[in-house]
Amino acid sequence: MVLLRGTRRLLKGASALLSDGPLPEVGPLGTWYANVVALPYPGRSLVLFTAADTMLSVVASGRSLRTTLPVFRRRVPVLLLRLGLPGAWIQARADDLADVHVARARAQTLDRTVLGTMTDASYQIWAEAEAAGTFDRLDLDRVEDRLAQVPLGALRSKRSSHGFPSDAVAELAST
Numbered sequence: 001m002v003l004l005r006g007t008r009r010l011l012k013g014a015s016a017l018l019s020d021g022p023l024p025e026v027g028p029l030g031t032w033y034a035n036v037v038a039l040p041y042p043g044r045s046l047v048l049f050t051a052a053d054t055m056l057s058v059v060a061s062g063r064s065l066r067t068t069l070p071v072f073r074r075r076v077p078v079l080l081l082r083l084g085l086p087g088a089w090i091q092a093r094a095d096d097l098a099d100v101h102v103a104r105a106r107a108q109t110l111d112r113t114v115l116g117t118m119t120d121a122s123y124q125i126w127a128e129a130e131a132a133g134t135f136d137r138l139d140l141d142r143v144e145d146r147l148a149q150v151p152l153g154a155l156r157s158k159r160s161s162h163g164f165p166s167d168a169v170a171e172l173a174s175t
Contacts, residue, residue, distance in 0.1 A: 001026050001099045007035040010047065010065060011102075027096050028172050029054065029076075033114045036063045037122045039129045039138075046125060046140075047072070050118050052111055054168035055155060057121055057147040059140050065102065073097045079144050080173075083166050089173045113154045121147055 003026050031052040036045050037059075045063040049072050050056070058079055060071035077094040081087075125143055132138040148166040155163030 001030065001101060002096050003031045003101050003103060004049075004065075004069075005031065005033050005103045006065065007033075010034055010036050010063075026101075027092075029056070029093055029169070030096065033111070033118060034065070034068075034072075035118055035122070037125050039135065040126060041129070041135045044135050048118055048121055048125065050114055050121065051165075051169075052114050054165050054172060055114070055117050055152055056165040056169045057118075057144060059125065059143055061140070069100060073100070075140075075144070078141075079148070080169070082141065082145060083148060083169060085170060085173045117152060117154055121150075124150070 029051045032049050033052060034047055034049045037048050038045050044061075046059045046061055047063065047065070047068040049058045049060070056079070058072055058075045060068035060075060062068040062071070073094075076097055077090050080090045080093060124147065128143050128146065129135070129138050148169075149164055151162040151164060153162050155165070155168050
């Protein structure tokens with residue numbers, strides 16, 4: 001099971017996807033935050049999904065959960081595969097994605113560290129998009145790979161003042 005917390009902007013118009021009841025127990029990579037990122041191309045946007053514990057990010061073309069949630073489910077395992085994680089662990093995470101609990105508005109985005117990281121990622125996505133020149137030339141795999149290699153203070157450890165999302169998810173997969 002995966003819990004998804006969206007910003008107010010993203011949850012607007014997604015009432016059919018919202019889950020009732022208490023928040024579920026989730027596994028590794030279980031809590032994700034999502035927000036719309038406008039691109040420098042008129043009328044084009046991405047939805048940025050970021051895992052709370054590892055800051056691993058996935059992007060999907062669009063601006064609503066209805067259209068981007070199925071893409072998110074497909075892109076997560078592909079990103080994990082590109083990061084070289086064990087196949088069985090990737091399959092288990094893909095199975096977790098079959099059941100996504102979208103939190104209601106009152107349980108939106110609560111973690112300011114994740115929100116700050118997502119704001120920085122939005123600027124990086126904008127820069128990648130601007131460098132690509134057109135939406136058709138924007139490589140979403142490359143965007144995700146670059147975001148996985150950004151040093152983040154939010155992932156600091158006893159050994160370092162920063163960490164990388166790719167290393168955080170690799171450590172999670174090895175436990």
